Each structure stands twice: as C-alpha cells, then as structure tokens.
Amino acid sequence: MNILMIGAGRMAEAFISGLREQKNENMIITVTNHTDQDRRRALVEKYGIQEANDWRLVVGEADVIISAAPPSSHERLFQDLSPLLNGQLVITVAAGIDTTFMQAHLPEGTPVCWIMPNTAAQLQASMSTFVCGHFVSSEHRLVIEMILAAIGDYEELTEEQVHxxxxxxxxxxxxxxxxxxxxxxxxxxxxxxxxxxxxxxxxxxxxxxxxxxxxxxxxxxxxxxxxxxxxxxxxxxxxxxxxxxxxxxxxxxxxxxxxxxxxx
Ligand SMILES: NC(=O)c1ccc[n+]([C@@H]2O[C@H](COP(=O)([O-])OP(=O)(O)OC[C@H]3O[C@@H](n4cnc5c(N)ncnc54)[C@H](OP(=O)(O)O)[C@@H]3O)[C@@H](O)[C@H]2O)c1
Missing domain, CATH: 1.10.3730.10 (ProC C-terminal domain-like)
Structure with a gap:
C-alpha cells in the first residue's frame, strides 16, 4: 500500500501518526506540501516516511492519495492531478470538498471519498464522518476504514448529512x-x-x-x-x-x- 499525503499540516500529521501506529510494514507513506520544507522534513524524521518535492512525479506509484491541503487549493489540485491518475483512490479531508465536487473535477470513474475528521484526530480520538463516491469498491472501502481507524472512530453518512x-x-x-x-x-x-x-x-x-x-x-x-x-x-x-x-x-x-x- 503506497499512500501519497498531500499537505503536511496538523491534520496530515494526525493521519500519518495514526497510520504509523498501525505498524503495517507493507505501507509506504510519502508526504508532500506546498512550500514549508522544514515542516516536511520534520515529519519525515519523526515518522520514518518518504517525502516528495514535486508530488506530480510520484502520483503514478501511489495506490491512495489523501489530500489534507486547504479547501481553496482543491480546484487547482484536482486539475493537476486528473491527467496523472490511473484509477487511484482519492480522499480529501478538506471542509466543503464533497464527493459531488470531487467527481465533477476528477476523471470519470475515479473512486473518491470525503472524510470530515475533527480536531481530536491529533489524539487518535476523532469522531469522523465520511461519504464514498459512486466508484468506491468493497476493497476501497476496507482501505478507507483502515485510514479512518488511524484517527479514531467513524460513521458513514450521506453527503448531505456529512455537510x-x-x-x-x-x-x-x-x-x-x-x-x-x-x-x-x-x-x-x-x-x-x-x-x-x-x-x-x-x-x-x-x-x-x-x-x-x-x-x-x-x-x-x-x-x-x-x-x-x-x-x-x-x-x-x-x-x-x-x-x-x-x-x-x-x-x-x-x-x-x-x-x-x-x-x-
Ligand atoms: N484541523 C482540523 O481540525 C480539521 C478538521 C476537519 C478538516 N480539516 C481540513 O484539513 C485540511 C488541513 O487542515 P490543517 O489544520 O492540517 O491545516 P494546516 O496545518 O494549515 O496545513 C495545511 C497543509 O496544506 C499544505 N498546502 C497548502 N496548499 C497546498 C497545495 N497547493 N499543495 C500541496 N499542499 C498544500 C500546506 O503546506 P505549506 O505549509 O507548505 O503551505 C500545509 O502543509 C483543511 O482542508 C481543513 O479543511 C481540518
């Protein structure tokens, strides 16, 4: 399992920390962010993960892409991501970036998921809600639940309910x-x-x-x-x-x- 984490802020760290605690030796996590190299390097050293200066070069190797970047960056992010995707599961935790938006801005057939964690994710105690898009398979769902479990408890809702x-x-x-x-x-x-x-x-x-x-x-x-x-x-x-x-x-x-x- 190769996970590309876009964003290296508080929420990205919550996921990285929780996923590392699952001690899955077959999981490779690569982190990337916008400009703050020191912050990225600190996560690499603390959690023993990989980093990418330009995420566009490593998308092809990823099985799952998780965006923990700000909501305002998503339109551009999906624009850049779209030509590079070949069936990867795309997850975002950005407020307001629902599966309707994701499916409208990513190639037809892309499996997508919108997760809304809360601040207690930092202590692996989030009560997260989530909704899956039309093309999420039962295998994807297992991956999504593993990622959700890394930050606490979770409940699947409709898109309206997540809002x-x-x-x-x-x-x-x-x-x-x-x-x-x-x-x-x-x-x-x-x-x-x-x-x-x-x-x-x-x-x-x-x-x-x-x-x-x-x-x-x-x-x-x-x-x-x-x-x-x-x-x-x-x-x-x-x-x-x-x-x-x-x-x-x-x-x-x-x-x-x-x-x-x-x-x-
Ligand atoms: N914090 C919460 O409790 C919470 C709860 C629910 C949802 N969320 C969602 O989680 C996301 C992240 O929140 P946060 O609290 O972790 O924010 P944060 O600490 O400000 O981190 C944002 C991260 O995104 C990176 N970034 C910004 N623009 C980018 C771009 N164009 N491409 C790649 N990376 C980019 C930033 O990199 P640089 O530092 O290099 O600019 C930074 O690492 C937001 O979308 C927010 O809506 C947060």
Missing part, C-alpha cells in the same frame, strides 16, 4: 470548550485558583464523557444527578428558562448556514 453534521462533530467541540470556559470563570469566582478551576472542570468533563461512553443516555445521566426540587434542578431550570436546547439547535443551524454560504 449538516459537521456542526455537531466538527464545530461543537468549540461549543463545549466555551461551556468549560464559563464553568472555569464561575469556579474562580468562588475563590479557587485558575489551575484548580481547570482541573475541576477538565476532570468533570472527562468523567461525564466516560459515563456517556459506557452507554448511558444523556437524559438518563441527567436524571440520575437531578433530585426533583433539588439544587441541580434549580440550576437546570435557569438553563431551561433560557431555552438551552433551542440555543444549541440555533448554534448548529447557524454553523451549517455559514458553511454553505447561505442564510435561510
């Missing part, structure tokens, strides 16, 4: 971090140090995530913590009176509308 759920898997971590910042501020107001507040909030979120991961529904866990008429119920009432659920729904909607460049 719409990026707010939940990709942007909502920022909503959660805002929630944590607010709790840290509240904690500091009661006299603990910022470091203590950070520890209290981080461990609380990690413990709550572990409870969710053990299979309990969020509503069940919420009810476990909430004695009717008790103090947690008083706090939850403030959130409910401020339409917390609707507010989250509106944040998801605004994210999607912005991502699609429309307001409706």
């Amino acid at each position: 719409d759920l990026t707010a939940v898997t990709g942007s909502a971590p920022a909503f959660l971090y805002l929630f944590c910042e607010s709790l840290e501020k509240a904690a500091v107001r009661y006299g603990v140090s910022p470091e203590q507040a950070r520890k209290l909030v981080t461990k609380m979120v990690a413990g709550s995530a572990a409870m969710l991961k053990s299979g309990h529904a969020p509503s069940e866990l919420r009810e476990q913590v909430t004695t009717p008429g008790g103090s947690t119920a008083a706090g939850l009432m403030v959130l409910e009176e401020a339409n917390f659920s609707e507010l989250i729904g509106a944040a998801v909607k605004a994210t999607n509308e912005h991502a699609r460049g429309r307001k409706n």
Whole structure:
C-alpha cells in the first residue's frame, strides 16, 4: 500500500501518526506540501516516511492519495492531478470538498471519498464522518476504514448529512470548550485558583464523557444527578428558562448556514 499525503499540516500529521501506529510494514507513506520544507522534513524524521518535492512525479506509484491541503487549493489540485491518475483512490479531508465536487473535477470513474475528521484526530480520538463516491469498491472501502481507524472512530453518512453534521462533530467541540470556559470563570469566582478551576472542570468533563461512553443516555445521566426540587434542578431550570436546547439547535443551524454560504 503506497499512500501519497498531500499537505503536511496538523491534520496530515494526525493521519500519518495514526497510520504509523498501525505498524503495517507493507505501507509506504510519502508526504508532500506546498512550500514549508522544514515542516516536511520534520515529519519525515519523526515518522520514518518518504517525502516528495514535486508530488506530480510520484502520483503514478501511489495506490491512495489523501489530500489534507486547504479547501481553496482543491480546484487547482484536482486539475493537476486528473491527467496523472490511473484509477487511484482519492480522499480529501478538506471542509466543503464533497464527493459531488470531487467527481465533477476528477476523471470519470475515479473512486473518491470525503472524510470530515475533527480536531481530536491529533489524539487518535476523532469522531469522523465520511461519504464514498459512486466508484468506491468493497476493497476501497476496507482501505478507507483502515485510514479512518488511524484517527479514531467513524460513521458513514450521506453527503448531505456529512455537510449538516459537521456542526455537531466538527464545530461543537468549540461549543463545549466555551461551556468549560464559563464553568472555569464561575469556579474562580468562588475563590479557587485558575489551575484548580481547570482541573475541576477538565476532570468533570472527562468523567461525564466516560459515563456517556459506557452507554448511558444523556437524559438518563441527567436524571440520575437531578433530585426533583433539588439544587441541580434549580440550576437546570435557569438553563431551561433560557431555552438551552433551542440555543444549541440555533448554534448548529447557524454553523451549517455559514458553511454553505447561505442564510435561510
Ligand atoms: N484541523 C482540523 O481540525 C480539521 C478538521 C476537519 C478538516 N480539516 C481540513 O484539513 C485540511 C488541513 O487542515 P490543517 O489544520 O492540517 O491545516 P494546516 O496545518 O494549515 O496545513 C495545511 C497543509 O496544506 C499544505 N498546502 C497548502 N496548499 C497546498 C497545495 N497547493 N499543495 C500541496 N499542499 C498544500 C500546506 O503546506 P505549506 O505549509 O507548505 O503551505 C500545509 O502543509 C483543511 O482542508 C481543513 O479543511 C481540518
């Protein structure tokens, strides 16, 4: 398996690091980027991979091409790639570069896949969504799942769903971090140090995530913590009176509308 990684940024490194950890001795990874040779060289040394100054010269040897370059570079990238392809699987992780776009800009019959990872890919803890194009075979699908597993967990969705759920898997971590910042501020107001507040909030979120991961529904866990008429119920009432659920729904909607460049 010969993988050409176009881009050498944070997301490319997440994939490279996860793939190297799979310890597949038959896998050759070649990395290429735009201008930053030092960064490319650092990845080569850290992960024992190969590099290419001009990716056009090595496309022919690749079985799989993964683009972790910015979305804006894709039109040109696919233009340059098209005459060099001979059936390789092409994957992109670029926001908004869906399989419809890929199939329209690559030669007819090219197997394509659009993966939307999230920032936790750096810790191999991404919740990624993905969609495959029309020409992806069952063999390609195994390769795609191996690549997805390198950065965490994954779920196959329709193209529309990948667009719409990026707010939940990709942007909502920022909503959660805002929630944590607010709790840290509240904690500091009661006299603990910022470091203590950070520890209290981080461990609380990690413990709550572990409870969710053990299979309990969020509503069940919420009810476990909430004695009717008790103090947690008083706090939850403030959130409910401020339409917390609707507010989250509106944040998801605004994210999607912005991502699609429309307001409706
Ligand atoms: N970071 C995330 O959490 C996240 C989540 C979901 C999706 N993504 C997607 O992942 C992609 C990369 O994100 P990132 O955070 O890794 O960005 P990044 O750290 O800025 O890295 C971008 C990389 O792309 C290279 N590049 C730029 N133009 C290129 C071109 N024309 N040909 C080849 N390489 C080119 C850059 O090379 P130079 O440094 O040499 O310019 C750099 O190595 C983006 O498309 C983004 O939408 C990222």
